[in-house]
Every structure is written in C-alpha cells, then in structure tokens.
Amino acid sequence: MENLVVLTGAGISAESGIKTFREMGGLWEEYDVMEVASPQAWEKNPELVMRFYNERRKKLLEALPNEGHRGLVELEKYFNVQIVTQNVDDLHERAGSKNILHLHGELKKARSTSDSNLIYEIDGWELKLGDTCEKGSQLRPHIVWFGETVPKISEAAIICEKADIMVVIGTSLNVYPAAGLLDYAPHGTPIYLIDPNDVGTKNNNITFIKEKAGTGVQQLFNILKEKYSFND
Numbered sequence: 001m002e003n004l005v006v007l008t009g010a011g012i013s014a015e016s017g018i019k020t021f022r023e024m025g026g027l028w029e030e031y032d033v034m035e036v037a038s039p040q041a042w043e044k045n046p047e048l049v050m051r052f053y054n055e056r057r058k059k060l061l062e063a064l065p066n067e068g069h070r071g072l073v074e075l076e077k078y079f080n081v082q083i084v085t086q087n088v089d090d091l092h093e094r095a096g097s098k099n100i101l102h103l104h105g106e107l108k109k110a111r112s113t114s115d116s117n118l119i120y121e122i123d124g125w126e127l128k129l130g131d132t133c134e135k136g137s138q139l140r141p142h143i144v145w146f147g148e149t150v151p152k153i154s155e156a157a158i159i160c161e162k163a164d165i166m167v168v169i170g171t172s173l174n175v176y177p178a179a180g181l182l183d184y185a186p187h188g189t190p191i192y193l194i195d196p197n198d199v200g201t202k203n204n205n206i207t208f209i210k211e212k213a214g215t216g217v218q219q220l221f222n223i224l225k226e227k228y229s230f231n232d
Contacts, residue, residue, distance in 0.1 A: 002164035002228070004079035006072060007181060009086045011170020011195055012213040015066040018059070018089055038146045046138075050127055053141045057107055058125040060089050068169065068194075068213030069095035071221060078230045079165070084156045086171060086178050088143055101159065103152055103178055109142035153177045160184035167220060168193045169213050192220050 010018070035041050036052040073096040075081050082099045083092055088107040092100045112118035112133035119142055120133070131139045144150055156178075160166070163185045173179040182191065191206045193199055194216030199208075207223075209216045224230075 001078075001080045003162050004075060004081045004165045004167065005160055005163040005185070006081060006083045006167045006169065007085075007171060007178070008083060008092070008169045009171025009175075009178075012066075012068045013063075013087055013089055013091055014170065015068060015212060015214055016063045016089075016091055018063055018087075018091070033146060037143070039148060042140060042145070046129060046140075049141070050129060053107065053143070054126050057122065057127075060107055061125055063089070063091065065091045065095035066214050068217045069097070071214070071217030073097050075221065075224070078224070078228065082159050084159060084178075084181065086175065101152055101156055103144070103150055103156060105141070105143035107141070107143070110139040111142040113137045113140050150177055153181075156181055157184045161186065163189050165189065165224075166191045168195075168199075169216065170195055172197075173199055192223070194220060 031052060035045070036049055042049050069091050072081060072083065072092070076098060081097070082101070083097055084101045084103060085092060086103050088102065088105050090106065090108055108122050110120050110122050110127050110131070112135060114135055114137035115133065118133045118135070120139065127139060127141065129138065133139055160181045161184050166182065166185050166189055168182070168191065171178070173182070185191065189205065192209060193206050194209045194211060194213060196210055196212050209219050211219060
C-alpha cells in the first residue's frame with residue numbers, strides 16, 4: 001500500500017468556519033500576532049493570550065469536519081495516509097483520520113510552563129490563569145508560538161521522506177519550517193496541491209487542483225482512483 005502524505009493548512013478548515021490567519025477577515029485582522037501568539041505576549045499580557053485562545057476554542061467546539069476532512073478518511077481504504085497538519089484544531093481527528101501529526105500544537109490541549117512534557121486535555125473551552133499542572137506551574141496553550149522552535153518538524157521530515165505521493169491542501173507554502181517539508185519527498189514524487197488561490201512554487205512535479213478543500217479532495221480521489229485502479 002502506497003504512502004500518501006498530506007500536508008494541510010488553514011484552508012482545509014476554512015470551510016468548517018474556522019478563520020484563517022492571513023486571508024482578508026482572518027484572525028490577524030483583529031489582533032496583532034505578537035500580542036497574542038508569542039512568548040513575549042505571554043510574558044506581557046497572559047490574560048489577553050488566554051482570552052484569544054479561549055475564543056478560538058469556543059468557536060472550534062461549534063465547528064464540524066467538512067468534505068475535505070472526510071475525503072481524506074476515505075482515502076485510508078486505499079493508501080497508508082499520514083496527515084501532517086499546521087492546524088491546531090481537531091477536525092481531522094473528529095472526521096476519523098487515524099494518523100495525524102500536529103506541527104504547531106493542539107488548541108484543545110494545555111501544557112505546563114515548567115515541564116513541556118506535561119500536556120493535558122482541556123475540559124470545555126476555557127483555560128484560566130490559576131490552572132496549574134501537577135507540579136503547581138501555570139498551564140499555557142499547547143501551541144507553538146511565533147519565535148518558538150517546532151519540536152515535531154524532524155518527525156514530519158521523516159514521514160515526508162517515505163512518501164510515495166504527497167498532497168498539499170490549503171496552505172500558502174510560505175510558513176517555514178513547514179513549507180520546506182516538500183523538499184524531503186523523494187525525487188520525482190507526484191505532488192497534488194489543492195487550493196483555490198495561486199500558490200507559488202518552483203517544484204515541477206506538482207499537479208494543481210484549483211478548488212476549495214471539499215471539492216478538491218473529491219477531484220483528487222477521482223485522479224488517484226484512475227491512476228491506481230481501485231474501486232470505491
């Protein structure tokens with residue numbers, strides 16, 4: 001069974017009502033990124049940071065997976081699908097995908113400020129100042145903030161090195177180090193890029209599917225079905 005590695009970004013969750021950061025009307029229109037998503041912000045105004053992520057968490061609890069998420073689950077019948085996502089939502093999990101690596105953390109989790117190995121599920125949508133880990137330290141959002149290292153990037157690179165097929169959905173390929181993951185795919189690996197917008201890349205192996213995630217994943221399914229001759 002071929003290894004199908006899927007790199008997803010904010011675009012796949014946009015159809016579920018999750019705002020993207022960089023498009024018009026996205027979250028950065030309402031907040032200065034450095035005031036809500038950086039270690040400096042946490043040190044300066046943890047109340048604002050908490051409120052920002054609590055608002056996002058509340059909206060996530062109201063969101064549902066869309067056809068893009070569900071289409072990737074369908075592909076697990078025919079491929080060994082591994083999802084590497086830049087998203088912090090849990091819509092892939094709720095859709096039923098089995099193998100998911102979150103590069104930038106998970107919105108519905110919190111971690112200790114004194115021991116990064118202590119990670120907890122958040123019950124509901126609210127994380128508050130005064131919520132502590134078992135060692136008594138304040139909990140923070142389990143998110144990789146701007147200026148922080150991406151701990152799982154090496155694991156993601158190893159996954160991409162084993163790809164027989166790569167799919168990119170809803171990401172601008174402008175955010176590093178995630179954007180560099182395509183470079184780890186073996187030479188000649190077919191790459192399918194699903195995005196309604198123009199995405200600049202120098203890679204010649206890319207087949208562009210200029211659609212939103214839901215429609216694009218269905219088109220991808222049809223392309224792969226013809227190429228690999230499987231029956232749905």
